[in-house]
Amino acid sequence: MTDTIELLEAIGSDASLRYASADILNGVLEQTHASAELMTAVAAGNGASLRVELGIQQVPQTPQSPTQLPGQEPDEEEEEEAPQSERCHSDHPSSLSFQ
Amino acid sequence: MTNTILPSLNVPGRGRLACVGLGMTLGSHLTPLARSHIVQADVVFAALSDAIAEEWLKRMHPDVRSLQPYYAEGKPRIKTYREWVALMMAELRTGKRVCGVFYGHPGIFAWSPHKVIEQAHAEGYEAHMEPGISAEDSLYADLGFDPGRYGCQHFEASQLLYCERRIDPAGYLVLWQVGVIGNRSVGRFDAGLAYRALLVERLGQDYPLEHEVIIYRGATLPIERPRIQRITLRELAEVPLTAEETVVLPPAVTLQPNRAMLERLQTLDAREKEGAAA
Ligand SMILES: C[S@@+](CC[C@H](N)C(=O)[O-])C[C@H]1O[C@@H](n2cnc3c(N)ncnc32)[C@H](O)[C@@H]1O
Numbered sequence: 001m002t003d004t005i006e007l008l009e010a011i012g013s014d015a016s017l018r019y020a021s022a023d024i025l026n027g028v029l030e031q032t033h034a035s036a037e038l039m040t041a042v043a044a045g046n047g048a049s050l051r052v053e054l055g056i057q058q059v060p061q062t063p064q065s066p067t068q069l070p071g072q073e074p075d076e077e078e079e080e081e082a083p084q085s086e087r088c089h090s091d092h093p094s095s096l097s098f099q
Numbered sequence: 100m101t102n103t104i105l106p107s108l109n110v111p112g113r114g115r116l117a118c119v120g121l122g123m124t125l126g127s128h129l130t131p132l133a134r135s136h137i138v139q140a141d142v143v144f145a146a147l148s149d150a151i152a153e154e155w156l157k158r159m160h161p162d163v164r165s166l167q168p169y170y171a172e173g174k175p176r177i178k179t180y181r182e183w184v185a186l187m188m189a190e191l192r193t194g195k196r197v198c199g200v201f202y203g204h205p206g207i208f209a210w211s212p213h214k215v216i217e218q219a220h221a222e223g224y225e226a227h228m229e230p231g232i233s234a235e236d237s238l239y240a241d242l243g244f245d246p247g248r249y250g251c252q253h254f255e256a257s258q259l260l261y262c263e264r265r266i267d268p269a270g271y272l273v274l275w276q277v278g279v280i281g282n283r284s285v286g287r288f289d290a291g292l293a294y295r296a297l298l299v300e301r302l303g304q305d306y307p308l309e310h311e312v313i314i315y316r317g318a319t320l321p322i323e324r325p326r327i328q329r330i331t332l333r334e335l336a337e338v339p340l341t342a343e344e345t346v347v348l349p350p351a352v353t354l355q356p357n358r359a360m361l362e363r364l365q366t367l368d369a370r371e372k373e374g375a376a377a
């Protein structure tokens with residue numbers, strides 16, 4: 001079986017494969033002995049089955065950026081919640097959610 | 100592609116930091132320079148939104164350390180992000196070449212890459228940020244609009260609630276992190292919908308509630324298509340949103356001529372003509 005990550009990288013970097021229809025792409029993948037999970041993922045248009053194949057249990061947190069509040073450096077403050085009224089005249093860290 | 104005609108330089112013993120972007124789509128967006136920073140690093144830290152992308156990154160370097168485990172239920176995100184900065188700085192201070200890999204562009208709606216570079220510079224280390232293809236870049240391509248045509252404002256959604264901001268409805272409005280508005284730590288009681296209702300109310304000051312709103316999710320795997328959902332501003336209050344979606348409001352009003360400025364320009368042009376004729 002060909003390595004799934006390598007196949008994903010190859011699809012992602014090939015102009016003819018990146019936008020190929022699911023049927024055509026799966027036709028190509030069949031010949032390379034791609035995993036059944038990768039072919040299911042292609043047919044579904046999402047990576048759910050790959051998470052099973054790769055043993056990924058948890059969907060990771062999408063890193064978020066801190067909410068920027070003007071007037072104060074986020075790192076100058078403690079981590080506790082800011083009163084609502086302070087969230088604007090300060091870059092209060094409690095409101096930070098950027099990665 | 101790796102450079103094969105020149106030897107790479109390696110100054111040993113002096114820590115060096117790079118924060119690079121992996122781009123949005125696995126296999127499609129990583130720049131040659133970002134890849135080189137990854138490959139040449141002694142240690143790689145990863146803050147990616149997709150565990151499959153993390154697997155891909157592990158193929159490029161034997162010591163990839165995920166920053167994901169530093170999130171915890173009830174823990175303020177900013178605390179997690181400060182820990183990330185501290186981890187990268189600690190390795191840098193031991194003289195290692197450290198590479199922080201972030202999804203998209205490492206400097207767009209991202210706090211820790213800017214922070215760690217600032218801190219590294221303050222302590223005298225060489226530190227760079229390498230741009231990556233961000234959700235912003237993908238959305239111009241997938242939604243087919245040019246930010247230069249009518250102008251385009253970008254806001255972190257909750258800033259519109261906390262702060263007085265002027266929205267220009269003649270241009271595009273791009274709102275980031277709408278899906279996590281009102282939610283400052285992982286697993287915390289989610290005030291999301293209540294906050295979202297207020298966000299819609301705030302936007303209602305500048306747009307009719309029937310105005311089109313686009314919910315956009317760019318492809319992170321090369322077997323995916325972008326997801327583009329069109330709803331009304333009113334519906335934004337209730338629609339399910341993930342942390343991976345960006346909200347776009349197209350222009351609601353036409354560009355208005357600036358009559359006073361146009362008159363002044365005419366006067367200027369006329370004077371120039373007179374001068375040329377004299
Ligand atoms: C902390 S920001 C990080 C952005 C990232 N640095 C970049 O360059 O795209 C997180 C926000 O990016 C946007 N985002 C993340 N993944 C996305 C995707 N796949 N499609 C569209 N927007 C996305 C969402 O607005 C999300 O709330």
